[in-house]
Amino acid sequence: MIARRFLFLLLLTIFSTTVFAQRDSVPLKDLAEKYGKVAEAYPIEKVYLHFDKPYYAVGDTVWFKGYLTYTLNMPSPYSKIIYVDVYNGKDALVESLTLPVKDGTTSGMLALNKERFGQDNYHVKAYTKWMANFDSEYFFSKTIPVGNAIKPVIALTNLKRSVNNQVSEIAANVNFTDQNGGAFGDKKVSWTVTSGDNELAKGKGAIEKNGQLNIVFPNSKNTDLSTAYLNITYEGADRQDQTSAIPLSTVAGPVDVQFFPEGGNLLAGVATKIAIKAVQPNGLEMGFKANITDETGAAVAVCEAKHAGMGVFDLTPQPGKNYKADVTLADGTRQSYDLPRPQTSGVNLNVNPVDTGKMLVVISADSTYLKKNQNKVFYIVGKAGNVLCYAAQTTLTKTSYSAFIPTSKFPTGVVQLTLLTSYGQPLSERLVFVKHSSDLLTLNVAGEKPSYNNRAKVRLNVSAKNSVSPAVGDLSLAVIDEGKVKTNENAETTILSSLLLTSDIKGYVEDPNYYFSPSNKNAYSHLDVLMLTQGYRRFTYREVIGNKLPQVFFLPEQGIDITGTLRNNTGMPVKGGTITLQIPSKFYTTRTVTDGEGRFKFTNLIFTDSSQVVVSAKNNYNSKNLMVMVDPITFPNSGKAISHADDVLNIDTMMNAYLQNSKKFINNSTTLQEVVIKAKAKPKLTDHTQFSALSGLSSIDARVVTGEQLKSCPDVLSCLQSMAPGVTYDAQAQAFYVSRDYNQGKRVPMAIFAQGSPVDVNYLRGLRGADIESVEVFLRDDLGLVNRTYQTNGVLSVYTKKAPQGTKISVQELQDLLPQPSVAKLSPKGYDVAKTFYSPKYLPGNKAFGADLRSTIYWNPRVQTDKATGKTFVEFYTADSPGTYKVIVEGTDASGHLGRTVYRFKVQ
Numbered sequence: 001m002i003a004r005r006f007l008f009l010l011l012l013t014i015f016s017t018t019v020f021a022q023r024d025s026v027p028l029k030d031l032a033e034k035y036g037k038v039a040e041a042y043p044i045e046k047v048y049l050h051f052d053k054p055y056y057a058v059g060d061t062v063w064f065k066g067y068l069t070y071t072l073n074m075p076s077p078y079s080k081i082i083y084v085d086v087y088n089g090k091d092a093l094v095e096s097l098t099l100p101v102k103d104g105t106t107s108g109m110l111a112l113n114k115e116r117f118g119q120d121n122y123h124v125k126a127y128t129k130w131m132a133n134f135d136s137e138y139f140f141s142k143t144i145p146v147g148n149a150i151k152p153v154i155a156l157t158n159l160k161r162s163v164n165n166q167v168s169e170i171a172a173n174v175n176f177t178d179q180n181g182g183a184f185g186d187k188k189v190s191w192t193v194t195s196g197d198n199e200l201a202k203g204k205g206a207i208e209k210n211g212q213l214n215i216v217f218p219n220s221k222n223t224d225l226s227t228a229y230l231n232i233t234y235e236g237a238d239r240q241d242q243t244s245a246i247p248l249s250t251v252a253g254p255v256d257v258q259f260f261p262e263g264g265n266l267l268a269g270v271a272t273k274i275a276i277k278a279v280q281p282n283g284l285e286m287g288f289k290a291n292i293t294d295e296t297g298a299a300v301a302v303c304e305a306k307h308a309g310m311g312v313f314d315l316t317p318q319p320g321k322n323y324k325a326d327v328t329l330a331d332g333t334r335q336s337y338d339l340p341r342p343q344t345s346g347v348n349l350n351v352n353p354v355d356t357g358k359m360l361v362v363i364s365a366d367s368t369y370l371k372k373n374q375n376k377v378f379y380i381v382g383k384a385g386n387v388l389c390y391a392a393q394t395t396l397t398k399t400s401y402s403a404f405i406p407t408s409k410f411p412t413g414v415v416q417l418t419l420l421t422s423y424g425q426p427l428s429e430r431l432v433f434v435k436h437s438s439d440l441l442t443l444n445v446a447g448e449k450p451s452y453n454n455r456a457k458v459r460l461n462v463s464a465k466n467s468v469s470p471a472v473g474d475l476s477l478a479v480i481d482e483g484k485v486k487t488n489e490n491a492e493t494t495i496l497s498s499l500l501l502t503s504d505i506k507g508y509v510e511d512p513n514y515y516f517s518p519s520n521k522n523a524y525s526h527l528d529v530l531m532l533t534q535g536y537r538r539f540t541y542r543e544v545i546g547n548k549l550p551q552v553f554f555l556p557e558q559g560i561d562i563t564g565t566l567r568n569n570t571g572m573p574v575k576g577g578t579i580t581l582q583i584p585s586k587f588y589t590t591r592t593v594t595d596g597e598g599r600f601k602f603t604n605l606i607f608t609d610s611s612q613v614v615v616s617a618k619n620n621y622n623s624k625n626l627m628v629m630v631d632p633i634t635f636p637n638s639g640k641a642i643s644h645a646d647d648v649l650n651i652d653t654m655m656n657a658y659l660q661n662s663k664k665f666i667n668n669s670t671t672l673q674e675v676v677i678k679a680k681a682k683p684k685l686t687d688h689t690q691f692s693a694l695s696g697l698s699s700i701d702a703r704v705v706t707g708e709q710l711k712s713c714p715d716v717l718s719c720l721q722s723m724a725p726g727v728t729y730d731a732q733a734q735a736f737y738v739s740r741d742y743n744q745g746k747r748v749p750m751a752i753f754a755q756g757s758p759v760d761v762n763y764l765r766g767l768r769g770a771d772i773e774s775v776e777v778f779l780r781d782d783l784g785l786v787n788r789t790y791q792t793n794g795v796l797s798v799y800t801k802k803a804p805q806g807t808k809i810s811v812q813e814l815q816d817l818l819p820q821p822s823v824a825k826l827s828p829k830g831y832d833v834a835k836t837f838y839s840p841k842y843l844p845g846n847k848a849f850g851a852d853l854r855s856t857i858y859w860n861p862r863v864q865t866d867k868a869t870g871k872t873f874v875e876f877y878t879a880d881s882p883g884t885y886k887v888i889v890e891g892t893d894a895s896g897h898l899g900r901t902v903y904r905f906k907v908q
Helices: 002-016 026-041 367-373 495-502 512-516 523-533 541-545 656-669 716-723 739-743 761-765 811-817
Strands: 046-051 061-069 081-087 093-100 105-111 120-127 140-147 153-164 167-178 187-195 198-207 212-218 229-235 241-247 256-261 272-279 288-294 299-304 310-315 323-329 334-338 347-355 358-365 377-384 387-395 400-406 413-421 426-434 442-447 457-465 474-481 560-568 578-583 588-593 599-605 613-616 626-630 702-706 727-730 735-738 751-754 772-778 795-800 823-826 856-864 871-877 883-892 898-907
Touching: 026 377, 026 387, 026 541, 046 120, 046 140, 046 474, 046 495, 061 081, 061 495, 061 856, 061 883, 081 105, 093 105, 105 856, 140 656, 153 241, 167 229, 167 241, 187 212, 187 739, 198 212, 212 229, 229 739, 241 739, 256 323, 256 334, 256 523, 272 288, 272 323, 272 347, 272 523, 288 310, 299 310, 310 523, 347 413, 347 426, 358 367, 358 377, 413 495, 426 523, 442 883, 442 898, 457 474, 457 883, 457 898, 495 512, 495 883, 495 898, 512 523, 560 578, 560 613, 578 599, 588 599, 613 626, 626 823, 716 727, 716 761, 716 772, 727 739, 735 739, 751 761, 856 871, 856 883
Parallel strands: 751 795
Antiparallel strands: 046 061, 061 105, 081 093, 081 120, 120 140, 153 167, 167 212, 187 198, 187 229, 229 241, 256 272, 272 310, 288 299, 288 323, 323 334, 347 358, 358 400, 377 387, 377 413, 413 426, 442 457, 457 871, 474 856, 474 883, 560 599, 560 626, 578 588, 578 613, 613 823, 702 772, 727 735, 772 795, 883 898
């Protein structure tokens, strides 16, 4: 209702106040009405996740709050479920969360247990099923580096690309150190370069005594290295083979220099702004200087990168002339590029954002185009998100026409201005960022004093205000110790940079929060250059006019639904049958009746993940001859379009202070006290020596994954992929391999045994971690008794727990255990429930809990300000470390006002 009312008001604005036109146009009105229908039929949902920290260590818990918005960033009333997928550095899915949404928000957590997470760059995607109908680039995406505080060997890498005789050459300098920072060297290594299943290069070498290793290899096949890895295998500090996998995306190719004429066209005789952007293979910027010359070599302009590898210059191209740019990059590389060839006839749209209150719009045409189109009607339309906010028309009577458009016509955010013919054909386009302080939620945080002692109680007063009055803010608040968590404020992904900027434009945006920080005085002018280099993501006018809109496969979810069909034993659907659904853990029961096609549906169910759900038709007459067939619950594909631009190459260096603190925390947590064992010794665990087929394997070579490590695994196959030491799993081949041999090109799969008998990979998929006693991993078979017999390389031997001795049961009890067609028992993916963040409370002088080394001091995803005053407060206790604590507050209100603020205080 709010969206429709707002859309109606916008349409009134379009046709009552225009800059270019004195009268309405029927085609223009039709276009506006079509877009109004699109905005109503295809509401644009956006997801943003606010995390407590920008990076983590293995063993940490990730805390976050999700915001779900639609038109003009108001809380979305459509979807009630947000999906969060987590991918590792090789784009393999490692975790998927299902979160319930209430009033446009949700909260969640992710435990980074060592069984499933290692040191890597993890990529988080968040979306709704409704969003999955559109391009996955709409999804929220963020890179989160995760370090490992307990690593026997640390490898710091420097990569460089050069070109010799037109063949690119990659040089890798790797410095190996131990946990204490000392040199780790005098080791032999073998290395390979792989991209997927393709081996591009390989060799052997040695780590010098000072810890240095230098590897150089030519990319003679000119293979795309964006997904390639340099795999280095060496004997680690624990005398076990270790492999360091180094991504080569940063040196995958040469720096890409791109040119963007304003409005999309370079017209002969028409003054035009041209933006230049220099981008490295990994998506990050590079500085440059450029000299622009014509075909005679005469200098016509100069350009220099002002921010994030972007710069802009003015050019009036002359008819019949061509132009080029001689570019010198920050790394010293020089290259010449041809500018786009000037068109001999056309029209262009240029915009100068004079100030935050108005923008100067100029329509420019060359004389040839004016002659062909004089006195014809043209439209200029502006939209924000999926809402048409401005439309006007003008008649082309001269080569240049200009006018001011008040920015009050648009909300804060990216605005797409387009010049169209009277038939609706787009001719020129320009993105502009509009900023109104009145559109934002003003947040304030204040402490009762500027500094505190350690383990002291802190009370922070929080207030929220929109442009006119106190606001009911739905906020999230994080407090971190900046001494442990060093941050780059410009590189932060914030609620403002995500919902107002990056969610609406194509391409990667480096340092997105730079454009929203008041301390960056040139941010607004740099933001306008960014608008010249980016594309718009939403529906195009061609799609709207041609009714070529995306097909809808998923409707907005209001909750978890379970559907299915009731049939008799002949397969015919049963009409009017009673279906009962039970969730035993919640003592919940509900019923429904099948329709004429035997279909049943239970909607808006609420249950946690791993809950058992029972769907039964036993209350019907002759139920023994009925079959309950439950539909599988489908999940959208979040896609593999993952940007690795924010990946950190040397995580250990970037997170050094954080990992040192994590190591102290682990050491304090694992201090053991002497205890007296009175219980009887447990019986010897099952191992390979108890099975004749495996008796030739050596116990010295065995590496054991215990049942305790596997107990939380939903299926053994998924967990062994990351937990089996020295082993690589190839999903495409569906086989395990010895990592050192796999990386060197020897692709012979490992043998898999269960209870001494050979099995295939699918057998592991059917085992739960709770059923496993242990798994032995053999990277070698010295006698070859197993590998020669089965043509394999290495052995995985799985041992399941022995079934407990039971008691005799009756025939009726046995029948109850057998599958019943009229009853379906399932464990569908339910909601993942976040625990409450633990915040200790200290009495004065209390030192009873040992060292307090928290890096996240406080996290609260449910901070709500009062309706009357717009105020609230939070309380927590400081930790032991002195330094500066950083408070980050983000959130929104029911009217779509977004806000963010940062506050700091001292701990002494």
